[in-house]
Amino acid sequence: MRVRLWSRVGFAPRIAIVVVLTFIGTQLLGEALRALVPPSDFALFDTQWLVDTTVDAQRTVTAADASQRDLALSSLKSKEWLDFVIREGQPAAPGGPSPASSATLQAQISKKLGVDADAVVVNITPYGNLLSQVRTGVVLLSGLPALMTNVAADSVEHYPLVASEIEIGVRLSDRSWLIVTQRAGDLASARYVRNAADLIGGALFVGMLSIWMARSLVKPLTQLAGAAERLGRERALTPIGDMDLPEYAAIAHAFNEMQARLTHFVDERTTMLAAISHDLRTPLTRLRLLAEYVRDKDQRQEVLSNISEMETMIQSSLAFGSDDARREPHSVVDIASLLISLCDNFTDMGGHVTYIGPDHGQLSCQPVAMRRALSNLIDNGLRYGERVSVTLRDEAQALVIVLQDVGPGIAPDQIERAFAPFQRLDGSRSRATGGTGLGLTIARDVIRAHGGDVTLASAQPAGLLVTVNLPKPAMLPSVI
Template sequence: MKGLTALLRQPRSLFTHMVALLIGAMLVAKLGSWTASLDDKAATVRRTHVEEMLPRIANTSRIMGILPRELRQKTLSGIRARETRYSVDDKPLLSPDLVLTDPQAIAARDRLMDLLDLPRSAVLFKMWNKAENAEPSWFHNPWAAIEPVEMGMKFSVRLPDGQWLNAVNRRTIQPTVWSSTSTWTMLTSILMVALASFYISRRLSRPLRDLADRADRLGRGEAVPTLEAERGPEEVRRAAHAFNAMGARIRRFVDDRTRILAAISHDLRTPITNLRLRVELLDEGETKTRMLETLDELRATVEATLSFTRDELGEEAVRADLSTLVESVCDDFADTGHPVSFSAADRLPLICRTGSMRRAIRNLIENALAYGGTARVSIRTDGTEAVILVADDGPGIPENDLERVFEPFVRLESSRNRRTGGVGLGLSIARSVVHGHGGDIRLHNRPGGGLDAVITLPILSGPHHEGLIYRKAA
């Protein structure tokens, strides 16, 4: 059932194409065998009918040969069959110059000659299909057997006294190709091939589907497990090995970069502290004040970087309830008197690094409070995704800077005052955290004023939802 659902939901997928190819190939093969069977059945019916008629004509000819002329017509009227019309005439019904080209017609004429022991000139024979002047050609048109077909034969046999026994036989052949047995056999074979196609296609396409899913998650910055590289054809296994090696190299590169950043930030703390101690010894004045502000900003930058790298390197992902996690962050702000409101949907299970996720949400709320005065946080679901909205009533951000503000250390002086705090890492850290969880973050200016920060995250469903511990993340 899942395979059929995937087939209908993704008509352009490799799985769908493979199923269609296998079933299409089977149908073509079935069509070919069915066409051949039509030809065989039509030829068999035709041959059987001819074999039945030849002895009848031979026996009738012998009887007419020993009867007086005056009794022949009367006798024929008594043996006239429904499909055959007999007559005794002075001339043959068929032309003596008739040339046969159909091998079956030639064989039938020769067989009648043997039965009567007569020369070729004394036995004239013709067969037709539908049109009287057309030679039968089931081999040329096997499709004719799917409809009722009228076939016919004409005989002219010379009697001992010179008269001719003429006979015309017409018979309508009913098609027998659509018998219940044939229909059930074809339907059963189609069903079996379809089931085999589903199984083979899913087995071949599953490694590629897993590879595409993991590549997409890796491209969003999410940590992904290694692929099973022993499934599928050789080409798929090689692609899985290459992807695993690429993912390992990327993880090593990111971890090394994070460790280097953490080491640099840690080493900067001591010289910054020494500089601050020396500045404190200076006389009071504007120069000292500016130097202290600069050192405070450097210290804040270093502390933010260290905090972020500690979260990235030391925290394991766990199952948590997103609604509870975000609510706990909002409660922390509300407990200190900040105007932060929160509304949530039902429980939203999520695998995440709770410390990093709290930091991302906190950064967005701090921005909303600093530049909009209030923060309204809400959570809703959109299919398999959770949508977190942090709205403020601030001046917003110019449209051409909505993406640039996510770059590290970027501050928009027209709307962001340096005295409000922050070093330009909050949004960059938030986006890095969200990307690391397979989600995305966007900023939107509202038409009536204010800024919306929108986070989308994939949520768990089905069996993953069971066994979760819903608690406020510490």
């Protein structure tokens, strides 16, 4: 029931649902991580208290022996809120401009200590977002008690209301520095992990939903592309099953109807052609019998020749329009062996045909139809060009067959006309050579049915160059 209900949801609503689920999922993930590892707290410091505490710590360290400094610092009551450490080297200033409150706080501390301003360093880092904040935040107040509404209205020129980190350094007599910072807390490292998990987990969640949605949208397109490719190559009905998306279901229904109409159209034309050819055989047989009563031998021979030519045209038409070849199953054929066999056969019949190429080159095709197409191309070259050179190249994406003869060739503006049914070109291609004008038509029809194509071009210095491109099935265009 749920699957059936989901299949009624259209394309746009699905996109909206995925976007909403993504937003909700990332929010829930963030809340779950923050519940597991709470966000950092905030410490509210009175500015004057911070100044007094820093001065008190400096005096405590100065009064204690060098070996007792750490013990003296640990006894300070402000240890609960601040961290005190003594180290060599002046504290480095954070990147970016310093807020005005840094200079104000620095001046107050140096004045109370009675030292030069360069003996005190105050670094205040403005507060960042929750993902980057892992330490306890600091809120500086000019004085207590204070109303939060007044605090929020105070100018940032006096001090930053909220700081991500505050670091105060006071130079001691031995050139070391007393560093005062807010307490980092016990969960600083855990917050780093939480922030990284929030970012990575959110990205993974969005990525998984996006991939799932993309696959659900692309899979029907892949099925449609495969059916269209098979229809173009094998001309076999490939009905597309039920689609989840209503929009795709409508496309699949229209595609199935188109296949049925095309098949019905081709079947009707083939049946009509076969019927006409069959009906013509009876009057042709009668004409052949009547021709025997023609007394003049030359006239009788002319009539019989015309009848024979008509029968040849009928047979060629049946071969061109027959649906038997289109229903021939595909199988793996060694195109190189097929070309070698054809070249040998034409050579045995007195033709001059040479083969250049590898000994093997396999392709999934209709064996009988492919043999007929290549045989027509070689026969066409021998008929008009006397000698034919056949070259096979086994490339990564296709098998390329190049046939070159030494005949008169075809004018560039007549190339497309050469492929038209029953068209025989005068001039460069003499009518004395015979034929019905269907050889190139049948060849291109078969090769295009296999996803390839045939092109003609003038060869140098003379002749016709026929190039056959047969793409390998794995390289045919598809939607992934």
